[in-house]
Amino acid sequence: MKIINVVGARPNLIKMAPITAALAKHPGFTQVLVHTGQHYDERMSRLLFQQLGLPRPEIDLDVGSASHGVQTGRIMTAFEEVCQRERPDLVIVVGDVNSTMACAITAKKLGIQVAHVEAGLRSGDLSMPEEVNRLCTDVLCEYLFTTDRFANANLRREGVSEERIHFVGNVMIDTLVRHRAAAQKLDLVPRLGLEEARFATLTLHRPANVDDPNVLLGILEALQKISIELPIVFPIHPRTRKMVEQFGYSSFFTTGEKARGIWLAEPFGYLEFLHLNMHARMVLTDSGGLQEETTVLGIPCITLRSNTERPITCEEGTNRLVGNDKERIIEAARNVLDGSRSAAGRVPEKWDGKAAERIVQVLQHSFSPASGFIGVM
Ligand code: UD1
Numbered sequence: 091m092k093i094i095n096v097v098g099a100r101p102n103l104i105k106m107a108p109i110t111a112a113l114a115k116h117p118g119f120t121q122v123l124v125h126t127g128q129h130y131d132e133r134m135s136r137l138l139f140q141q142l143g144l145p146r147p148e149i150d151l152d153v154g155s156a157s158h159g160v161q162t163g164r165i166m167t168a169f170e171e172v173c174q175r176e177r178p179d180l181v182i183v184v185g186d187v188n189s190t191m192a193c194a195i196t197a198k199k200l201g202i203q204v205a206h207v208e209a210g211l212r213s214g215d216l217s218m219p220e221e222v223n224r225l226c227t228d229v230l231c232e233y234l235f236t237t238d239r240f241a242n243a244n245l246r247r248e249g250v251s252e253e254r255i256h257f258v259g260n261v262m263i264d265t266l267v268r269h270r271a272a273a274q275k276l277d278l279v280p281r282l283g284l285e286e287a288r289f290a291t292l293t294l295h296r297p298a299n300v301d302d303p304n305v306l307l308g309i310l311e312a313l314q315k316i317s318i319e320l321p322i323v324f325p326i327h328p329r330t331r332k333m334v335e336q337f338g339y340s341s342f343f344t345t346g347e348k349a350r351g352i353w354l355a356e357p358f359g360y361l362e363f364l365h366l367n368m369h370a371r372m373v374l375t376d377s378g379g380l381q382e383e384t385t386v387l388g389i390p391c392i393t394l395r396s397n398t399e400r401p402i403t404c405e406e407g408t409n410r411l412v413g414n415d416k417e418r419i420i421e422a423a424r425n426v427l428d429g430s431r432s433a434a435g436r437v438p439e440k441w442d443g444k445a446a447e448r449i450v451q452v453l454q455h456s457f458s459p460a461s462g463f464i465g466v467m
Contacts, residue, residue, distance in 0.1 A: 091457060092120045094178040094197075097147070098128035098165070098189025100138060101262070101379050104360060105184040105207060107142040108264035108446035116450055122176055126165045126189040127152040131328060133357040141360045142265065158188060158219060165192035173200050179459050183227060184208055184261070186378075186399075191223040198230045201464035203457075205233035207261055207449065210241025211378075211399035217298070220378075224399070235449055237382075238402040238438055258448035259440030262379050263386055266364065267443030273364035282323070283348035287371045290320050290423070291363070292352070295327035296376040299394055299414050303337045309394060310342045310352070312419035313374070317351045319427060322374070323366055325355045372426045374419070381409045386437055392422045407435040 093113065097106050106123075113119045125147035129135050139146065151168040153161060165188065173181070173196060181197040183190045184207040194204050209228050213221050228234060234250065236242050237260040245255050279286060292313065300306050313322055324343070326334070334340060344351040358366070364383070367373055372390045373380055381400050384391035385407025396413040403409035410431070412422045425431040440448075 091118060092178045094122045094124055094176060094181045096124050096181060096183045096189060096193045098126035099187040100129050100134050102184050103138045103142060103144060104265050105261045107144045108261050109449060110144060112446035112450045123147040124149045124172060127154055128187060128189045130154055137359050162188050162192045165189055166196045169193050169196045173197055173202060177463060178202060180205060186220040186223045188223060191226045194227045194230050201460055203232045203460050204230060206231040207235045208237055209234035210236045210245040212244045213397045213399040215397050240401050256452045259442060259445035260382060261445045262382055263441040264443050264446050266383055266386060269361055269364060273361045273368060276361060276365040278362055278365050279369050286369050289370055290322045290372045290374055291366050291370045292322050292324040292374045293377045293380060295330050299376050300330045300333045305414055306333060306337060308416040309414055310339055312416040313352050314342055315420050316423045320371060321349050322352045323349050323355060324352055325357045384408050385435060386441060390426045402438050406438050
């Protein structure tokens with residue numbers, strides 16, 4: 091069985107690594123790794139390949155950054171050629187980025203079966219580009235691999251038949267489980283002049299938080315206040331760096347060898363950032379994956395969004411949604427610091443490091459080739 095695995099943006103690499111490793115253990119699968127090039131900076135891409143033990147992609151579409159329509163179109167054009175040439179039996183896409191949706195649509199129109207890993211997540215917020223990507227992808231896929239019972243329920247509510255839904259757990263947590271011990275051993279916390287549980291980490295890149303100067307200003311003012319008590323380590327996403335420079339907000343940040351205030355860093359490698367998050371007092375974020383990782387690590391997570399496609403992290407884990415209002419962010423951090431909010435939570439069902447193995451089992455037992463490759467129309 092020939093499979094094309096698609097990656098495009100940073101979180102895709104973290105999710106795909108355990109899938110390629112699990113497939114490689116079983117004879118009978120031939121894999122081709124395709125990188126769309128949606129993320130291309132060394133620190134957003136190549137560094138993670140090395141750390142995660144991902145093979146070098148056989149094919150790089152090199153699409154780069156562009157508006158949504160242009161980027162999606164470029165990926166579809168280039169990926170169609172790849173599918174025509176490679177004639178895979180199955181395409182596996184992960185997550186909810188533009189590359190996920192673009193490759194799912196392209197493969198499906200060629201009569202190729204598609205599997206979506208991390209299916210069924212819904213924020214209910216169609217102003218998020220990721221929500222559009224999730225909906226369009228799931229409606230097309232033969233295999234919908236889900237992380238939790240909320241995702242299963244969302245798909246059933248949308249009328250998806252049971253045989254397409256496979257509750258396998260969370261591949262992002264497979265990667266965390268695999269690398270936890272190695273991350274623990276790093277010495278980044280003392281090297282940055284930090285103390286165990288006496289700092290926070292931050293990620294911020296959603297358009298809703300960083301593209302509007304007033305919204306971003308409110309968030310930065312809140313963070314500045316929190317950072318008086320607790321230094322904040324901020325590996326800045328390229329998109330956010332661009333907006334900070336454009337709005338003239340650089341004075342909010344510190345740089346240098348030791349972390350203090352809101353301390354700017356280049357994006358970290360996977361191991362370094364996992365190490366920092368494991369030792370942080372709290373994590374402030376608008377990313378999806380960190381809501382899940384902090385739940386497993388048992389670290390309080392303050393999510394700067396008013397909705398989440400991952401409600402299980404609030405219900406069972408350590409996550410709390412606060413939106414992007416300045417006072418609410420400050421209050422949430424204060425509640426963690428004064429102990430009025432405990433981080434007690436539990437690890438959701440099947441977030442145990444074995445999700446990728448379950449995916450392989452499903453494919454081994456239930457895959458049958460499609461009736462026909464459609465080819466050029
Ligand atoms: C994308 C995903 C988002 C995911 C995030 C993880 C979509 C719609 N969004 O957002 O769901 O949470 O990745 O990081 O797919 N840029 C660089 N270098 C890079 C990549 C991007 O400088 O290697 C800059 C470019 O200016 C680009 C901007 O970042 O225009 C945005 O990149 P893009 O891939 O469009 O979206 P992200 O914000 O990274």
